Structures are given as C-alpha cells and as structure tokens.
Amino acid sequence: MAPPEDGAVLEPTVSMQRSRWATRKLTVKSSGLKRLSLLGRKHNRNASGEKKRTSGGSESLRQPTGGQLDGPQSDANSVTSDDHGAAPRQVYFNIPLPDDLKDEEGHPKTFYPRNKIRTAKYTPLSFIPKNLWFQFHNVANIFFLFVVILVIFPIFGGVNPGLNAVPLIFIVTVTAIKDAIEDYRRTILDNELNNAPVHRLVGWDNVNVEDDNVSLWRRFKKANSRFFGAIWRSIQSLWKKKDKSATDGDSDRANPRASIETTSTPWESAVSPRSQRMSFVSAQEEIQMTPVPSPLPLQPNQMKLPSDAQRGGGHALSFEMNEATALQNLKGDLVNHEVPVTGKAKFHKDTWKSLVVGDFVRIYNDDELPADIIILATSDPDGSCYVETKNLDGETNLKVRSALRCGRSLKHARDCERAQFMIDSEPPQPNLYKYNGAIKWEQQVPWDPHGEPRNMSEPVTIDNMLLRGCNLRNTEWALGVVVFTGHDTKIMMNAGITPSKRARIARELNFNVICNFGILLVMCLIASIANGVAWGKTDASLYWFGYGSIGGTPGLTGFITFWAAVIVFQNLVPISLYISLEIVRTLQAYFIYSDIGMYYESIDAPCIPKSWNISDDVGQIEYIFSDKTGTLTQNVMEFKKATVNGQPYGEAFTEAQAGMNKRMGGAVAEQDTENIRAEIAAAKVKTLQGLRDLHDNPYLHDEDLTFVAPDFVEDLAGKHGAEQQRANEHFMLALALCHTVITEKQPGDPPKIIFKAQSPDEAALVSTARDMGFTVLGMSNDGINVNVMGQDRHYPVLNTIEFNSTRKRMSAIVRMPDGRIVLFCKGADSIIYSRLKRGEQPQLRKETAEHLEMFAVEGLRTLCIAERELTEEEYREWRKEHDLAATALENREEKLEEVADKIEQDLTLLGGTAIEDRLQDGVPDTIELLSDAGIKLWVLTGDKVETAINIGFSCNLLNNDMDLIRLQVVEDEGGVITEEEYLRLAEESLDQGLAKFNMTGSDEELKKARSDHEPPAATHGLVIDGFTLRWVLSEALKQKFLLLCKQCKAVLCCRVSPAQKAAVVTLVKNGLDVMTMSIGDGANDVAMIQEADVGVGIAGVEGRQAVMSSDYAIGQFRFLQRLVLVHGRWSYRRLAETISNFFYKNMIWTWAIFWFQAFCNFDISYIFEYTYILMFNLFFTSVPVILMGVLDQDVSDTVSLAVPQLYRCGIERLEWTQTKFWAYMVDGIYQSVVTFFIPFVFVTLTASAAGNGLDVAERLRLGCYIAHPAVLTINFYILINTYRWDWVFLLVIALSDVFIFFWTGVYTASTYAAGFYQAAPQIYQELTFWMCFIVTPTICLLPRIVIKCIQKQRFPYDVDIIREEVKLGRYSDKGPTDTTATAEGLEGSLSTASESSTKKGKHATYASVDEDRRPIYPPSVATHNTRNQNGSDGTDYTMHNRNSLEVQREDEGYRPRQSIDRTRPSFDRIRASMDRVRPSLEASNDFTSAARLSRIESTHSSHGTGNQRRFNLNTVRRRGMSAFSKKSVDQQ
C-alpha cells in the first residue's frame, strides 16, 4: 500500500492495492451530491435559507440537546439561522482577513467560542451567590427565609431568631457543600481536559482570532481562580509535605517540544506498533525529506481572495473546458512555496484550552482530539489515518479518515507557514456523520507557470474531519487545522448541559407543599380574624388585664397575629422534611454504594451513586433505554462455530441458548445446561490436545481459544479423509488472507500476536485462523506473511477491497504460491449467496445455509466465506478498470464500488463462520427479570441493524414468535425524494404498524396509553434505524411512533446518533409521562443518560464520559436488576412512606398547637415548651422516620428479585399518591384532635389532675401531657408503617420516646426553665399523666390499625401476600413456587437475607464464569457419545457417504463432497431445540434459510447492484420470523 494510489501511476505493480474508503455512515452518492452542492453554495445561500423557513415541520420537534440535529435543516444547503453562532464560518490561513470580516479597528468580527470547556456550574468566585440563587429558587427555602426574617421582629412573638435560623442555615449549607463537592469533581475533570497537552503551531500568526482579546471580566475571573487555587494549594501543602519535584512538570511543559524538523527522532510514543507496515517507514523518510522546490519560476505571490463570481460553481466558466479538466486532475497543493519561511513557527506543546479556530495542530497516535479538526496530512502517504470514535458513537472499531488531497504535502511547521488557503465551513451543527465545507486556495498551474495562479477548491467532508473526543489510532501523526472549538464541536453540541436532576417525588412534593401552604394560610387567617375579634371585645379579660393589644387596634393586632401564626405553624411546611429527605437519600445512596451484590470485582467498582437524590426515581422506572455495545455486550467477539464444506464445527453454548433452554425445560434444563457446559469444557481440552498434536503452534494460547471443535481438529489432521482436510485448511487460509487487520506482536515466551481490526469480528476470524495454525504474522507492502502450520509463507496480495456498510463484504485478491490468482470474499450470508456461481454446489449450499440458520438461531453472527479463481487475463483486465476508477476524481467511490462488484461474482462457497458477540454476564436473565417487573427495555444503538437484531435475539428481547415490525424509510441516494415524501413514507409505515393493533394514533389512544402501564404482549418487536427515526420523530408523526412502540414488546433503534437517543428518551419520557432510565457506557450515551430521569453508566474499562455524567455508575449490566428491582423499589417505597409520615407527624404536632389556640383567643401562644418545638423534629420523631426511609424493607432483596412483579407498584406510582398524602394528612389532623383533647379533658376538666391537688393544668405542663403521648403516637405510627423491625430501628424508636422524658427531666431540673421548672417530676408522678400516655396513642392509632387489619386480610396487596408467603417460609429454601420461577439465576443470592444466604442461584456458578474458567473434566466424564438421544442420525458412526445419492454434476468446478457423519453435539442440540420450538419448521421448506438463500441465488441478476443491496439480513430475517409466527398461528 505504499505508493499513493491516486497518483498518476497507472501501470499495475506487484504491490498490493487497497481500495480503501473512509468509514462513514453516509451512502456514497448522496455525499458526492452534497459536496457538489456545497461548491455552489455561495450563490443560493439566500434562496436556500428561505426555502428552509418554509419547510418548517420538524423545527418544532424540540430536542433539548441542541436544536434540530439530524433534522432536514442540517443539510448542507440550508443555513440554519442568521445569528452569530450558527453562521457559516470562513477561516483564513496565512491570508489576511478580508475587510468584511473585520470591524473598524481591524479586529476580526467573528468571535469563536474558546476551546476551554467548563461543565462545572460554579467558579470559586461565583459559587456563593450563584449557589444561593439556585437554592432560593426553591419555594420552600424562600418561605423559610421569610419566616426567619419574621422571627427577628419580636412583635410576632418569635422566641429565638438565632435558633430559628439554624435549620435553614443548616440545610442551605449542607446543600451548598454537596453542590460544591459535586462541582469540584467536575472542575477537576474540566481542568484535566482543558490542560491536556496538544501540539499546536506557535510562532505564527493566526488571523482569525485576536490574542489580546481577553475581556476584563475574564481576567478578573482568572485572577480569582488563581487566588483561590493558591489558597487551596497552600492549605493542601499544610496537610501534606509534598516534595518539590512535583512542580517540575511545569517547567517541562514550558519547554517546547522540539519540532519534528529539528530532530529526527519522532515522538517516542508514536512508534507505531505496526512495525511491519512499510508505509510507516516511508512516512518517516518523508518527514525528513526537504520539500521539493517548485519546478516553476518563482513569482511574487499575489494571493487575493477570489471574488464571488469566480468562486464555487461559477469558476468553471472562466476557464476553457480543457483547462477545467486539467485543473481537476492537477494535484492540489496548499503550500505556496514562494512565501518566505520565518522559521519561528514550531509545533509546541500547549494546552487544549488555548486552541483557537484556525490553529494548526499535530495529533499523535492515541492522542485524543481536542477540537474538530480538518486533516491536511497524516503520517500515512496516502493521507489516511485511523480513528476510534467510541466516545462519539460507541463503536469501538477503527474508522478511516483521510486527509485533504491538497494538504498532503504539508509535513512541517514551515509548510504550515507557507500554506495559504481559506476554509469555507458550514456553521457548527451536531450531526456526527455530516460535514460540508470547502477549502480554497490559489495555485500556479504547470502549463501556465507565469500566468495568474488559478483558484482551486476541494470539498471537505466528514471524511476529512477528526472530531473532538475521538482518538487517533494506528497513525503516527496527523496534521490539521482547527475549525470548531469548544461548544461548537460536534461532541459538545451533542452533549447536553449537565442537568441537576430532581426526583419525581421531590417535584411532586412541591404540589403538596403548596397544599400545605394553603392549609397554613387558612389556619393563619382563622387565627388572625379570631384574634382580631377577640381583641375587639371590651368584655374580655384581656381587655382589662392585657394593657392594650400588641397592634393597638384590633385590626392591626389581627394582622400581626397572622404573621405570628405563620411563625408558629411554619412546621406545616416542614423544613425538617427537606433536611430529612436529604439525609435519607444520602443514606440510601450510601447503601446502594455498599451493596456487595453490585460490586464488580474485576475493576474494583461498586455501584457508585453520583446523584444522591434520585434513588426513589429508580423505583419507578418504566422504560429502560440501553446502549448495546459495552452495555449489553462485552464488545468481545468470539469465533464459536464454522461450517466448512458442509460440515458444522464448533461447540458453544450461548447465553441465548441457555435462556431458551431454561424457558423450555425448567429444572431439567438446569441439569442439562450443566452437562452441556461440562461437555464443552471437555471438548476444549480435546481440541487443544488435538491442535498441539497436529502442530505445536507457539502462537496458540490455551486460554484464548474460542473455537472449540475437536472434530475440526480431527479433520484438519485428516482423520476423515483428505478432502475434508483440504477443505478445512483452505478455509482457514482464506480466513488468514482475506482481512485488513493489523498485527501486533507482543514479545514474550511464547510470543503473542494481537490483531487490531476495523471490526472486532474480523479480529476474531483471524485469531481463530491463528489458533488453528494459520497465523498471520504481518503485512508486508505487497502481501501477507502467514505461518501455516509452522511454515512461514508469503502470500502476495494483489488487491484488497475493503469492507463498507453498503457492500457488506470484503475481498482480497491473492496470488497463491502455485501461481493461481484467487479472490477470497467474505461477507454477509445473503450477499455472498447472491454472488455465488449459479447452479453449483446445490447440496453444499443448502447444508451450509441450514447450518448458518442454526447458528443464527443460537444468536451468533454469521458470515460466509467464498472464493473465486481468476485467470491472469481476467485479473489484468479488471485491474485496469480498477486503477482507472481509483484515480477518478469524480464519483471515485461509486466507481470503485462498481468495479469491485464486477469481480466479486461467480464465487464458490467455502463455508461459513459464526461469531458470538459476547453478551455481558447475565444479560438475558436480567432483561427477562426486568421485563417480568413490567419494565420495557429499548435498545438504542449506533450499531448496524443486523447486529442489533442479532443481539435482540441473543438477549431474549426478540424471539422467534415475534412479529418484527421494521420501520424503514430507505434513504434515497439521489437526493430526489423530498422531505414531504419521506414524511409520507414514514407515516405510511407507521400507519401500517398501528393497523396491526387496530389503532390510528389518536389523542384518545395516547391518553389510554398513558394510563396503561401493562407491558405489551410479546407478539411484536420493532426495529427502526436512525434515518427513519429522523422522520418519525417529527412533530407530526411522533405520537404515532410512540403509540406503535408502546405496543411492541421490544424496540430496537439502530444507527442512532447521541442526540437522537436523547430525543427518543424525551419522546417517551414526556409523551407517556413515565419514568425513564438510560444505561450506556460511552460518550455517545451521555446525551440520553442526561436526558433520562435516571442515567446509569457502565463503568467500563474505556471511556469515563458516560460514568461521569451518569447518576449511577455500575460495573455490569446485570447489576441493573439489583439497582432497579431491589434498591430502586426499596428507595421509592421508603421515601414515599417517609414523606407521608413526615407530613403526618408535622400535621399532628402543628394542629395540636392550633387546637390550643381555640383556648387562647388565637393569640398564638405555644402549648409546648419552646425546646419541645425545637427538639420535636430533631430528636423526638425525626430519627425513626429517617431510619424508616433508610432501612425499611417490605420484602428482602431476594424476594424482590424473586418476585419482580412487585416492582409494578412503582411503575404505576402507587406508593406515593395524592390520595395517600391526603389520607396521612387527615389522619394527622384526626390524631392531633385526639392528642390535644384527651389530655385537655384529663387535666382541665377537673380542679386538679394531680393526686396531691397541686397544679398541672399550667400551660406548659399541659403541653407535657400532650407532647409525650404525641411523640409516642408518632413513633408508634412510624413503627406500624414500617415492615421490618430490626434492632436498630426498635432501639431508635425506644430511644426517641425515652428522649422526651430524658430531655424534660434534664431541662426542667434547672431554674432556667422558669415556669417549666421541675415539671418533669411533677408530671411523671401523676396517674393521670400515665393514663393519658397510654390511651391517647391507642385512640390515635386505632383507626389506622383497624384499617390496616382489614386491608391486610380482606384486600391484601400483592406485597402482603408475598410477605405472608415469606412468613410461611416459601422463599427461604430452594423449592421455588410458581412465582419464583425467576428467582434462581440471580447472583443476588450473594447478599440476600441471612436466612436465604445458603441458597445458591442456579446461574451463580456460570453467570460470570468465562468458558476458560469452567471446570475442566477429563474427557471420560463426558464424552460425546453420551448424548445422542436427540433423534439425530448421529449414532451412525460408519462413514456414510451421502454423496452417492447426489447426481454427479458435469461442471468441473463441482467437486464431489465427502460427507462425514459424526456426533455433533452442539449442532444436534440446537437442531433438537429448534425442532422443539418449531416442529414443522423443516416441513415447510418455504421459509427455511436454505430455501431463502437459494432463492437469493436464483433471483440474483449479476449486475443489479441496486437490488441486491436490499437483500440484507434483516429483511430476510423478518420474513423468516413472520413466517415462524404464522406457523405458530397455523398450529393453533
């Protein structure tokens, strides 16, 4: 691949040629069109702007994360808006800015956002005001502040202003500290990122921005942060003595990195791992090479900006036609060699934050991209570089990006100085897959060396861009210019602002708080009026003895009383509630953190709650949106099975199969599963042994072997004849030759070879070839070195036609050692089958198709391998065509594809492979469990449709009985279809889908859907891709889409962008008014994680973005079941109960005071001693209610997981309802009546309630009589509302009750208590007190207890029944009841209640055990022969030759195949299980894959590329599926 293919070199060389195109999501043609249209954009900008305005429509589709991403407007032709931020930008390099971009003083007009990104909310300076400002947005806080102010004025009867302010100060401080900690973490991360190093060209004038353009405010801020930073550091240095060496790093940074120019040693870490790659070497040489001076005579540069008329599409007119063509073929070069070099410009290490638009940067291998950059040159001579976009779209494979052709001559800093060009860029927009721009420069043409330099331009697309957040991989360096910085970058435009989430209950609480405000208002009004009237009377004691009212006039007095009442009754709007809820949620978070059941050992990660205040939301989740890669799957591809020459090989037991087995077999299946696992372990031993016997491959590492196939090894050894041996060898060789992986040798003994590939599948294939003895050692510049069974061989590769998503195949043309030219092709089964040579190998193809179908059912990803032998003639001819296409400037990619299509024909089938996209442990179980709980799981993935469907099957989201609705609007590649047409198409398919459910998408249906929380029946699944999603998410269609999705058991959205993910979440969240959760692991999930009510990040090994923006970080997907079903449910129930009880307890207390007002003319005096009022919410009652919110469990975690249905209660939000709130409020008022009047009757209706006749009817002593039973009542109430009484709880209840006695005793022992002095001994000696003390709580609680008793017995809740069952011991032993069918398989048993800790989950041993870790049994324990009862013909060990039945074909290409019958445990097992599922599947051949594939073969017209493209797996599978469902209907 060394020489650049787009050079003028046309003669075929021996060197390998790669048809490489950048990995993109765009279809080829449309991008080409876009590019052309961009060139002419200037002219019709206005027109298109208007057009856009009229198009409207989706504009109203609000997408919180950044406007109309992906909407039609984001097309290049339209200018989204006229404001500054969205305006298209022109960036100039080494050209002075034109006047219209400058203001009067010559400063650039446009300001670009800084590349410094602050996700933190506060700076040290702004923290206090801003935080307070936010905090006092809370209505309750304002109220409390107001009350605090009121208390300051003694006229209102406030007792102690200082003390009164304490709770408010406390809550504000605690919240502030929490915010500060949270924000501090964010700031640290921001700083880390902003100060990350990047190599930026300095000593060079960037005309686009002004250096001194730092506002005063920013300087002030900077000074401030320095100041606070200095303080912080000095404080830190006080704490720990750090050695001074730490600061040396700074001086390092100050030292500019030597430019490449000056030192020949390149960037150390950049030494490419691909030491075999020749291009690397040549790149190195080129770096040191001095630029070739222009062959033309120098001329003073007169670069001037092309006028509008000359620009874009118009420029062609100014030239003669032939010159235009010549110009097109001219190799563009940005470097104007005439410009003198100052030599000052150097690439220096600088921080990310100092990058500005228009900077040159050099990115080194593995560096993260600091901004959106247009690549001008890379270390690769053909200008390509690899990039990992995991942070953007979640895909871990490498993607190719290529440098602009015109910039490839740039190598050095001095080149940059001389490069004069201008980039015309579209405004920043969030679509990750599109970019349109153009680079323009002037160049001398060779045929007119003395003439005017010609205006040149080249389109810039997403292929030429490196986006912020990506990582450069396998490329030594890339040089580019910054076009978007900071918040203009695509990743930032896709990211939302870090939202501060508030729990739903917290939001709903506002309503209740307002209700309480209402009640408070009423109480205060009553008090105020009654008091005013009382003071108005002249015949009352206060008139005679009161010495005048407080206000002077009765009216004013009443008014003052109103505010006094506000102070006294302020507890109705309980500030303590807010404090307590903070505490409860924090402790809940602490226990979530503590759960060992969610601790992921391998990365030492417990579940980390990042948001402490939304644990209750986790208990109401109805929809979970999951990412696929890294979340459901491990993103590990393992080669599991293969079919070669009609023989299926490979033993595997996938998660999907295990699930299927379990569903069908129950307890029997469990044993079965164990057996199978043991067998596989044995087979692995056997395989390894066989391989070692065959050839002691140093590259084979026992633990890495995934392809467990002893029979394959046997056949490889020739046990079943040379025919099969040859076939197997050939197959493995094909795998070893047909790929684009990059090898990396890890030194060691034995050495290890690691493969890096664009897709992990490819790496898996090559790895398996390695394991089987066909080790790819590396690529030379003209071929591949393969170690075949210990023999090093070199295979010259003539051409590689790489994979892309439309082709779905890749080919390599190899010159075999015997001189033949063979094309190996691998690709999707339908693609390959459609390209097989017609009419050949019918038996083999049928069998292979059957095998592939089996593999697919197991949840494996299948690929077909085929070959074609080319004659020299054929090849040479094709090569010519190919080279022509490769050098075409127009439609190069389309042409290349066409050429590739020509050669990939008439293939001969070799076999198929099956790769397991390894699910994370326990994923199917978890999904099933969540589904039982009534939670709907949607998969939103950036991945391909096929992959997503495959995963859907393997994790039980989809099954064969489902009717799969495929929403698809095919993106038109010609750009002819209008938006309206797309919308119409989308609507049509939506309507079709809805018709299946007899729905129309009306508002009534939506209303009904909102109230219906029942999970849909497992009859339909829905698959949609990102492009279609764009249309169905439009304002007009989204309701229909939502309703349709609601009817489907499973929804898979594929190829969706981060913003679309968020949009889907928003749609469901707002559309159905439900609680949503998003789970993901990559930066592409950040938007949806932030958008959902609860965001969960998988703390993977790579990428922390998701985790950082999530609310909960967990290690594995399966922990979701504990997080949601156990902790979420608990938290929700606890919090609902806590809040209700809190309102209740403040009700009873405050209303008791209110009732007393009836006896004091509503003059607002306390019945309780003031310290009681202080203590009440602090010590007497708060701790139990908080503990209830932290410790209560209606059922234990085991039972929660065993009976996931209990979770539905949360989905339907039945634990916290307005009814419940009011019930508790009314109960509180009733109890306040009892609490006040019973003691009142006891004490005041008699001359003396004391046995000695002394006075206990004194106000505060009566208060004692009331307060003690009130506290007891409240604590008892909390106790009976708590399900689980452990000793901590009981102790706290007891202590709280005792505390009021204790406090009274202590406090009244001092004369400080004044009138209350010695009340305790006086009261406690009275019988009346104790009688009161027992009867009051009884009367208070009686209604509640009676209702509870009747409810539990007559109208039991689900949870009551379960609790009874628990009591009966049903969940404590292994014997599952019918409701516990799902109980097993939870590794939750690890941390279950003590009584059940002995229970071992069924899956406990395997769920997370890697195959390599499975116990290895000696082969004799489980032999293959033990299991042939499946009705297969495998019992026949004779070499039965099926060939004999076949008609011998005359075709030479057809080789008679030898069929080998043997035990094929894995294959037979699947076969058997499939038979069980669909007994008549084989009978109706119509829909078997064999029939399907042969149909493809027969209908395929060899040149109809358009047709065949449609034949992708999903359509095929859909057919198969609907067939299956039809089948099942037929059977009924």
Add this chain to the structure above:
Amino acid sequence: MAPRRRRGADQDAAGQDDAIDADALANAPKNRPPNTAFRQQRMRAWQCVLTPKLIVTIFSILAAIYLGFGAYLTYLAHTVRDFSFDYTDCQKQAPQDGGPDNFKAVPDGLISAHFSVPEGSTLDPNKAFWRVEKRPFEFGNESLNIDVCLVRFNIPEDLKPTVSFFYYLENFYQNHRRYVNSFNAKQLLGDAVDGATINGSTCDPLAHDPLGSGKIVFPCGIVANSMFNDTFSSPVWLNVAVSPNNARRADDNSNRTYTMKDTGITWPGNKDLYGQTKYNNDQIVPPPNWRDRYPNGYNDKNPAPNLQTWEAFQNWMMLAASPNFYKLYQRNDVDVMDRGTYQVDIALNFDTTLYNGRKSFVITTLSTMGSRNIWPGIIFLIVGGICLLLDIYFILSFFLWKPRKLGDPSYLSWNQPSAPGANTQTHAPGGL
C-alpha cells in the same frame, strides 16, 4: 482484550463464591464494600405480618386493658367528693346589710356537688345561702371597706383529708402571647433588676409606674398585675345547722373553723424561682391593680411582699393553659372535714363581671387521679368497648365468615385469571 476479560471472569468467579478464602480477603480490592449484615441490609429483623391470629390477639389484649382501667378510673372518680359554688353574682344577688342572719337561698345552678348523701341526711349539698356585708380591711395606714360574700353550704359527708380548697375562674385568659411572658424571672427571684433592663424586658407594658413616677413596677408585668385577689376564709363549721343525728358533736355549740392552710398549695420547687426582693421600697411601686392593697405604695409599714413564701402568688404565676382554670387556695392535709354546714367568707376584690368571667370556689377531696373527673374512665371504657367489638368482628370475619388462605399466590394480581395484558389492576397501596 482476552486477557482483560479473563481477569474479570477470574475475580468475578471469586466474588460469586460466597466463601472467600483468607487469601482473597487479604488482598481484597479497596473499594469492595464490606459484607456485613448492616451494610448489606440484612440484619436480623422481625417482619410484622398481620395474621388473623395476631390481630385478634392484639385486640383482645387492648380490650382487656382498657375495660379494666376504665372500670378502675371510673371507680376512682366516684370516690372523690366535691362541692363547687359559683359566687360571681354574690354582690348583685345576695342580700346586703340585712344583719348577720339575713341569709338568702342561692339561685339554682350555682352549685355543683358530688357526694353520696347518706339516707335521711338533712344536709342537702345543693342548697346554700348567702349574703354580702361590708367589712373594713387595714392596708398599711389606710382602711378600706370591702364587700364580703358570706356563703353557707352543706357538706353531707365527712371528707377525708386531704381536703383542698380551689378557686375557679372562667373566661380568664392567662395564656395570651404577651401575657405568658409578661414577668421578669430575675426580678421575681429577688434581684434588683434595674429599670433600664426591666423596660426593655418582657414586662412591657407594665415595666415601670404608669403614673409616671419612673419607678419600677414590682412585680412587673401584667401577670402579677392581674392576680386574682379575692380572699377566702377557712370554712367555718356552723353549729346551727348540725343535724341531730350527728351525736358526736351534739353538745358542742360553738362554731368551729376547719382550718385550711395556704401553705403547701404550690409545688415545693416553685420557691426556687422566687425570692425576697432586694429592691428598696422606694425604688418600686406595686402594679396598678394592687393599689388597693398598697394604697401608698410600698413602704416600711406595708412592704413589698416576700414572693418566696407567697404561695398563692406563685400559683398565680403558673399560667393556666385554659381560660377556665382552678387554682389551689388552701388545704388541709390532716383533719377530716366533718359533715355539716359551713360558712366561707369571701372578700370580693376581683370583679369578674367586667369581662363576663365567672368565679367559684371548690372544696374537694382527692384521689390518685386528682379531683373528680369522670372522663378518663369513660374514655377508657369506650376504647375498651370498641376494641372488644372489633375483636369480635375480626374473629367472626377472619375465622368464620370468609377466612382467606394466607400466602396464597393465586391472590396476586398477576396471577388473576383476568388474562394478562388486560386491565389487571396491581394490588398496591394507593391510599393509606
């Protein structure tokens, strides 16, 4: 990739294996949460499941307790004998100046008495007589004629000590916001709190002399000022009304005073809050309402009262919660109050008619529950009764009428026959 995964599986397997050996624990990763009962929320606990048996047991116990106590409290209330007489309108309705024997029967409704009147007793507790006379009272150098209400009433039973004498005010609010704070604790304790301090204190609006002398009011504040100052004599046993069947005293012709003391009428601890004031008499003035008692203010002859020993004042300062309140005035802890006719003389200093208030005096015996109050007993009996009824209902309902099988999964909402997917309502708490 492979090695990483393997490591994960490795440790994961260890994590799954509940039994982690010592080695694993030793180098356990630092983030691993401890596997303790508390941290894992699986402490031993009692799950309270309300089974029918438990319910019935609870209610049986409750019924027994409350019926038992109810009976006892009712009995206690009935052991108390009391006599209460409302003398508010004495000045208006009682005959004045008609000579010492001009007693008139009091109108109905002013007396409330609870005695078990012996058979044939002529002492009708519901009949009483009264008259008003003016008597001179000496305060310092001055003498004042004050109306005295003489009340004759019958006590039909011997009252066992302790016999307590209360006064009872209705419609007098001792509990207003400003009122309850209107005193100065330090001043009461005897400290000579200076005027500046008093002025700014809670004593407002009665901190210093309203007449303008600038002197400090002692005791300051409106509580002290409003002190109830009717004075009651000890009841005098009248010979005249002795019934003939009271043989024991038939020969004794003289009136006998049943001496009641005004000490021990307040909580002993209260004297810790009061002291002999350290003010000089010329620093202070009495509150306005005390001027009759101290016509020339405080002076050596008529000095400021010693609050520490003045229990009636201390009682007054215990501010009643209710506008209708009793305060102990005097008591006799030793002697039996013989049945017979008694006379109590009341100096009428405190006019309650100004504010529609009423005043009474009460003579009562005490039980452990204090004076007579039938309501506790009734409340207990009602509660006990309700519990009993509920208990019966529960027994019938849970065991006889329609018993429900405990823990029967078929009751679960998702096991209901009404087809999955249909509107199966989750049985869950929506309300209480």
